[in-house]
Amino acid sequence: MTQDPNARAQIEPTEVGANAAETGDRQLTAEGSPETPDAYGSHEISIQDLDFATLAEQGHTATKLDPLAPAVLSVDNLKMYFPVKSSGVVRRTIGHVQAVDGISFEVPKGGSLGLVGESGCGKSTTGRLITRLYKPTGGSMMFQGHDLAKLSSREMKPLRRDVQMIFQDPYTSLNPRHTVGTIVGAALEVHKIVPKNKVLPRVQELLEIVGLNPEHYNRYPNEFSGGQRQRIGIARALTLNPKVLVADEPVSALDVSIQAQVVNLLQDIQTEFDVSFLFIAHDLAIVRHFCPEVAVMYLGKIVEIGDRETIYGRPHHPYTQALLSAVPDVKQAAIGGRRERIRLEGDVPSPINPPSGCRFRTRCQFAQEICAKVEPPLLQIGPRHKAACHFAGELGSHPATPVTTQLLGVDDQGSPVAGATPTNTQLTIPGYEETWYDLKTKQTTGG
Amino acid sequence: MTSVPMTQSSAAERDAAEGPYLQVEDLKVTFPTQDGPVTAVSGLTYSVEKGKTLGIVGESGSGKSVSSMAVMGLHDAKSAQISGSIRVGGTEVVGLSESKMRGLRGNSMAMIFQDALAALHPFYKIGGQLEEAYLVHHSSASKRDARRKAIEMLDRVGIPQPDRRVDDFPHQFSGGMRQRAMIAMGLINDPSLLIADEPTTALDVTVQAQILDLLQDLQREFNSAVIIITHDLGVIAEMADDVLVMYAGRCVEYGTCKQILVAPEMPYTWGLLSSIPDVTASTDARLIPIPGNPPSLLRPPSGCSFHPRCVHSDKVPGDLCRTELPALLPASSGTAHLKRCHLADPLQIYRTEVLPEIAPELVEETR
Numbered sequence: 101m102t103q104d105p106n107a108r109a110q111i112e113p114t115e116v117g118a119n120a121a122e123t124g125d126r127q128l129t130a131e132g133s134p135e136t137p138d139a140y141g142s143h144e145i146s147i148q149d150l151d152f153a154t155l156a157e158q159g160h161t162a163t164k165l166d167p168l169a170p171a172v173l174s175v176d177n178l179k180m181y182f183p184v185k186s187s188g189v190v191r192r193t194i195g196h197v198q199a200v201d202g203i204s205f206e207v208p209k210g211g212s213l214g215l216v217g218e219s220g221c222g223k224s225t226t227g228r229l230i231t232r233l234y235k236p237t238g239g240s241m242m243f244q245g246h247d248l249a250k251l252s253s254r255e256m257k258p259l260r261r262d263v264q265m266i267f268q269d270p271y272t273s274l275n276p277r278h279t280v281g282t283i284v285g286a287a288l289e290v291h292k293i294v295p296k297n298k299v300l301p302r303v304q305e306l307l308e309i310v311g312l313n314p315e316h317y318n319r320y321p322n323e324f325s326g327g328q329r330q331r332i333g334i335a336r337a338l339t340l341n342p343k344v345l346v347a348d349e350p351v352s353a354l355d356v357s358i359q360a361q362v363v364n365l366l367q368d369i370q371t372e373f374d375v376s377f378l379f380i381a382h383d384l385a386i387v388r389h390f391c392p393e394v395a396v397m398y399l400g401k402i403v404e405i406g407d408r409e410t411i412y413g414r415p416h417h418p419y420t421q422a423l424l425s426a427v428p429d430v431k432q433a434a435i436g437g438r439r440e441r442i443r444l445e446g447d448v449p450s451p452i453n454p455p456s457g458c459r460f461r462t463r464c465q466f467a468q469e470i471c472a473k474v475e476p477p478l479l480q481i482g483p484r485h486k487a488a489c490h491f492a493g494e495l496g497s498h499p500a501t502p503v504t505t506q507l508l509g510v511d512d513q514g515s516p517v518a519g520a521t522p523t524n525t526q527l528t529i530p531g532y533e534e535t536w537y538d539l540k541t542k543q544t545t546g547g
Numbered sequence: 548m549t550s551v552p553m554t555q556s557s558a559a560e561r562d563a564a565e566g567p568y569l570q571v572e573d574l575k576v577t578f579p580t581q582d583g584p585v586t587a588v589s590g591l592t593y594s595v596e597k598g599k600t601l602g603i604v605g606e607s608g609s610g611k612s613v614s615s616m617a618v619m620g621l622h623d624a625k626s627a628q629i630s631g632s633i634r635v636g637g638t639e640v641v642g643l644s645e646s647k648m649r650g651l652r653g654n655s656m657a658m659i660f661q662d663a664l665a666a667l668h669p670f671y672k673i674g675g676q677l678e679e680a681y682l683v684h685h686s687s688a689s690k691r692d693a694r695r696k697a698i699e700m701l702d703r704v705g706i707p708q709p710d711r712r713v714d715d716f717p718h719q720f721s722g723g724m725r726q727r728a729m730i731a732m733g734l735i736n737d738p739s740l741l742i743a744d745e746p747t748t749a750l751d752v753t754v755q756a757q758i759l760d761l762l763q764d765l766q767r768e769f770n771s772a773v774i775i776i777t778h779d780l781g782v783i784a785e786m787a788d789d790v791l792v793m794y795a796g797r798c799v800e801y802g803t804c805k806q807i808l809v810a811p812e813m814p815y816t817w818g819l820l821s822s823i824p825d826v827t828a829s830t831d832a833r834l835i836p837i838p839g840n841p842p843s844l845l846r847p848p849s850g851c852s853f854h855p856r857c858v859h860s861d862k863v864p865g866d867l868c869r870t871e872l873p874a875l876l877p878a879s880s881g882t883a884h885l886k887r888c889h890l891a892d893p894l895q896i897y898r899t900e901v902l903p904e905i906a907p908e909l910v911e912e913t914r
Binding site: 151152153155156159160161162218219325327328355356357358359360361363364382384385386388389408412422423424425426427428429430441443444446447 | 606607707721722723724751752753754755756757759760778779780781782783784785808818819820821822823824825826827830831832833834835836837838840841858859861900901904
């Protein structure tokens with residue numbers, strides 16, 4: 101299918117019918133049947149001729165990483181501070197919630213970046229900043245030559261069609277008083293892409309794509325099940341042919357068996373329309389399946405970012421290690437073994453008054469004096485791997501002395517060394533450098 | 548202490564020393580609705596011994612919570628028709644009068660709910676709510692005793708500075724702490740049976756790990772029987788000794804945790820296993836969803852209730868899946884492992900067809 105929204109709009113109703121035949125088989129795997137749950141009998145017809153081999157064929161393996169893909173979205177030192185007001189008549193600002201504090205990353209074209217972390221770490225805020233539901237306090241978000249962070253609402257409007265969002269809760273993100281057709285077609289009318297009489301065919305085409313019955317455009321959200329509602333949300337996000345989709349916990353409100361359907365649908369959409377995803381989730385297993393690249397956030401900062409194999413196989417940041425060890429592991433338990441868990445004590449500190457130095461130090465088992473004094477830079481330590489820790493290392497082999505002292509010009513306790521020249525140049529770029537800092541030799545090396 | 552129920556239950560505890568603490572037999576729960584009766588649970592039989600954990604898995608609407616609420620006697624007798632037998636420590640719960648039920652509930656059996664913010668009363672202090680749970684079943688205890696007990700329990704579940712936090716309101720607690728407070732409330736009377744209904748679903752993985760560890764520690768300490776209801780197979784794998792898989796109000800597979808996770812014999816269980824990714828699995832593992840949606844219990848499918856979504860029913864001769872409900876029969880891996888499926892050799896199909904797709908790295912190990 102074509103990328104250009106205008107070209108799509110010209111599709112004649114007869115062609116929509118032809119499309120239906122093409123997408124027919126996908127529709128089967130996707131939802132089994134686009135009927136509402138009460139119309140139960142229809143399931144039998146659609147699934148009966150489906151055998152396991154075809155179903156498995158259409159199931160998906162994890163997405164592959166394309167290391168050469170150019171960045172479609174480049175976020176540099178993005179900040180979002182929410183003011184905290186005092187009570188009383190004169191509501192002075194008495195502090196800031198540092199929800200997102202200087203994060204940098206790139207989303208590759210046609211790829212996906214996963215954003216994981218505990219609740220309150222700023223993942224969702226990041227998503228909302230990129231869709232410009234919030235105006236950032238600082239930093240830049242480069243998208244197609246525009247800095248989304250600096251644009252006014254009016255300048256932003258034409259770009260909104262390229263950056264869309266899928267929300268977490270399909271029960272509250274759809275207006276119960278609007279029909280599916282109105283919900284999905286609203287964006288078409290706002291952006292005046294299609295003439296009024298072409299809105300309906302386009303809506304029906306979108307419903308087909310997400311595996312719903314196109315005849316159901318005049319139904320209300322309450323007539324659909326949770327998984328089907330999430331599909332409506334996805335159809336709405338796809339309406340304007342976006343280039344970047346921010347998926348904020350798209351499956352966490354759904355039943356297990358339905359989660360897989362939606363994840364597979366998102367993967368289909370990604371390959372078919374070449375959409376880039378910023379995939380926000382707290383479920384590490386889903387993120388691993390969907391995203392070839394993953395960023396781990398803690399208290400408004402990215403603590404580790406890299407490709408999937410590195411983050412899940414050899415994480416270097418103690419927080420990533422703790423997070424991974426906390427995930428219950430079905431297959432391990434099935435064999436009888438149980439991994440050692442790293443217990444994180446207590447809760448995430450308040451982002452109004454975050455700890456000095458490294459923000460994770462209050463819960464970190466390796467924390468030393470330097471962690472309270474100097475904030476660790478997000479250091480590139482591998483071809484596609486960055487970690488922000490003074491004691492970065494694989495689990496069980498964390499170094500005894502900080503690895504960052506030479507770069508920062510401090511001694512092992514974190515006090516500045518007289519005459520030292522801190523080299524801080526490569527620390528904040530959104531993407532990856534050709535060269536990186538080798539932890540063993542403490543030298544900058546290249547491929 | 549209240550006299551009548553306590554003597555009953557302590558006598559029952561002696562009797563139950565040999566048998567399982569909770570025995571559910573042929574449980575059926577029907578709700579009359581405007582559109583006709585909805586049978587939310589039917590023919591459910593299971594038992595839990597003290598010190599053991601039973602995990603119940605299933606999608607929403609499969610009857611997991613309804614069956615546990617029947618055990619707790621939380622269904623309105625006017626609107627729910629419950630038949631079958633539920634014996635808690637030897638006491639028959641089905642048809643028990645409300646006043647006797649109240650003596651058991653919160654005392655020898657307790658429940659932890661999913662949403663701690665909704666389950667705790669926002670107007671009352673955490674301590675007050677814990678004290679109330681204690682005083683209801685210990686009428687001779689003074690308020691000071693109750694407060695001491697509340698602080699002790701908060702300390703036991705790992706809330707820092709319990710003597711200060713006892714006077715906090717629920718909204719002043721974080722999500723994980725609220726869940727801990729609710730566990731403290733559930734355990735304040737040393738129940739022998741604890742039902743945890745999705746205890747960690749709303750929590751982060753790190754907090755989930757803390758809560759699961761806490762539940763295991765407490766179970767060891769109090770030697771209670773635990774039922775954990777969840778849709779997360781990871782939680783089941785960590786916690787449960789036995790697993791009960793429910794679909795459309797019926798038990799479709801029952802066995803030890805290892806049997807269910809390594810040698811499942813029911814296509815619905817395969818579907819559950821293949822629709823969740825794993826953090827350590829090979830990236831070649833496929834994510835294969837279960838097609839379709841859970842059935843409406845108002846008009847359940849004929850025969851095997853899973854057949855409309857089952858992709859293996861073509862391997863069963865004739866129209867058996869559609870016409871006849873399979874009985875809960877012993878599986879090939881042992882008599883303790885029960886499954887409800889017409890397939891002749893399900894384990895073979897699982898190992899040769901399903902497993903290579905969903906966990907290619909495990910195929911060799913299980914052979």
